[in-house]
Amino acid sequence: MADTALPPLTLYLAAPRGFCAGVDRAIKIVEMALQKWGAPVYVRHEIVHNKYVVDGLREKGAVFVEELDDCPEDRPVIFSAHGVPKAVPAEARAREMVFVDATCPLVSKVHIEAARHHENGLQMVMIGHAGHPETVGTMGQLPEGEVLLVEEPADVALLEVRNPERLAYVTQTTLSIDDTADVVAALKARFPAIVGPHKEDICYATTNRQEAVKAMAPDCDALLVVGAPNSSNSKRLVEVGAKAGCKYAQLVQRATDIDWRALEGIGTIGLTAGASAPDVLIEEVIEAFRARYDLTVETVTTAEENVEFKVPRVLREPA
Structure with missing residues (x-):
C-alpha cells in the first residue's frame, strides 16, 4: 500500500502581519461612505494596494478611477490611503464635490x-x-x-x-x-546641515513587519509574503527576508500563486503579509499548506500592535 503520510513542515507565522491601522481605516471609510450615501461612491486610485480588497469594495458599489476628472460632481469621492497632491482636494472644492480624505494619518x-x-x-x-x-x-x-x-x-x-x-x-x-x-x-x-524628521517617517507597521521577518528568516528554508505586486511595503518584506538569509523569498497575491515545485524538500517556511493584505488571504495560504503537509504552525511575535485611527467626522455624522 502506498505511503500517504504527509511530509512534516513547520510554518512560522509572523506577528504582526497584514492589515495596519491606516489600511483598516481607509477600507472602513469606503464602507461607511457607501452606507451613508449609497452606491456609487468614487475612489481616486486603489484605496489600498490589494486586488482582493479592491474587488470586494467594487462589488459593494465603489468605483475606482485614477483621476478626479473621471468622477461626476454629484457623487462623493474618496482619496486613497497613500495621500494625494494638494491640487486634488483644491480641485474637488472648486467643483463643489463631497470628498473624504482616507490618507493614512x-x-x-x-x-x-x-x-x-x-x-x-x-x-x-x-x-x-x-x-x-x-x-x-x-x-x-x-x-x-x-x-x-x-x-x-x-x-x-x-x-x-x-x-x-x-x-x-x-x-x-x-x-x-x-x-x-x-x-x-x-x-x-x-549635506551635514540637513534636517531630519523628529521621529522616523517609516511607519510603525512597516517597521514591525520588517523586524518580524528579520527575526524569522534565519530559521526558514523559504519565506512567503502575501501581498500585491504594486504594494511597496509587501515588496520590501521580500527583500528584507532575502537579505536576512532566506534563500527563497517570494511574493504571492494568494494561495493559487504558490510555486509548490520551488518549495519541494523544505522543512520550515516563514509566512507574513504586507500591511494591505487581509487575514482571509493569509488563512487561505495556511490551509493550502495544511492540505499538502503535516503542518505545525508557530507564531513568531516581535511586537504588539494596538493602534487605531478614527474615521473623518463627516462619516460619523448622520446623512
Whole structure:
C-alpha cells in the first residue's frame, strides 16, 4: 500500500502581519461612505494596494478611477490611503464635490512636516520610489522643484540643491528601514546641515513587519509574503527576508500563486503579509499548506500592535 503520510513542515507565522491601522481605516471609510450615501461612491486610485480588497469594495458599489476628472460632481469621492497632491482636494472644492480624505494619518504627518520645513525656507529631499502614489502625493504638497527625489545612495551625489545649508529630508512611510538608513547616511555625509524628521517617517507597521521577518528568516528554508505586486511595503518584506538569509523569498497575491515545485524538500517556511493584505488571504495560504503537509504552525511575535485611527467626522455624522 502506498505511503500517504504527509511530509512534516513547520510554518512560522509572523506577528504582526497584514492589515495596519491606516489600511483598516481607509477600507472602513469606503464602507461607511457607501452606507451613508449609497452606491456609487468614487475612489481616486486603489484605496489600498490589494486586488482582493479592491474587488470586494467594487462589488459593494465603489468605483475606482485614477483621476478626479473621471468622477461626476454629484457623487462623493474618496482619496486613497497613500495621500494625494494638494491640487486634488483644491480641485474637488472648486467643483463643489463631497470628498473624504482616507490618507493614512502617518502619511499626513509627513505632509505636515514637509510643509513646515518649506515655510521655514528649507528645500526638501524625499527618499521614496518614483511614481508611487505616496511619493507623488507627498511631493505634490509643495510647489514644483521644492522637493527633490532620491531612491538610493547613488542618487545623493547627483542632487543639485539650492543651498546645502538649507535642506531637510522626509521619507515614504513604506520603505526598507536598512536601505533608507543607507540613503540617510549618504545625505548626511554630503549635506551635514540637513534636517531630519523628529521621529522616523517609516511607519510603525512597516517597521514591525520588517523586524518580524528579520527575526524569522534565519530559521526558514523559504519565506512567503502575501501581498500585491504594486504594494511597496509587501515588496520590501521580500527583500528584507532575502537579505536576512532566506534563500527563497517570494511574493504571492494568494494561495493559487504558490510555486509548490520551488518549495519541494523544505522543512520550515516563514509566512507574513504586507500591511494591505487581509487575514482571509493569509488563512487561505495556511490551509493550502495544511492540505499538502503535516503542518505545525508557530507564531513568531516581535511586537504588539494596538493602534487605531478614527474615521473623518463627516462619516460619523448622520446623512
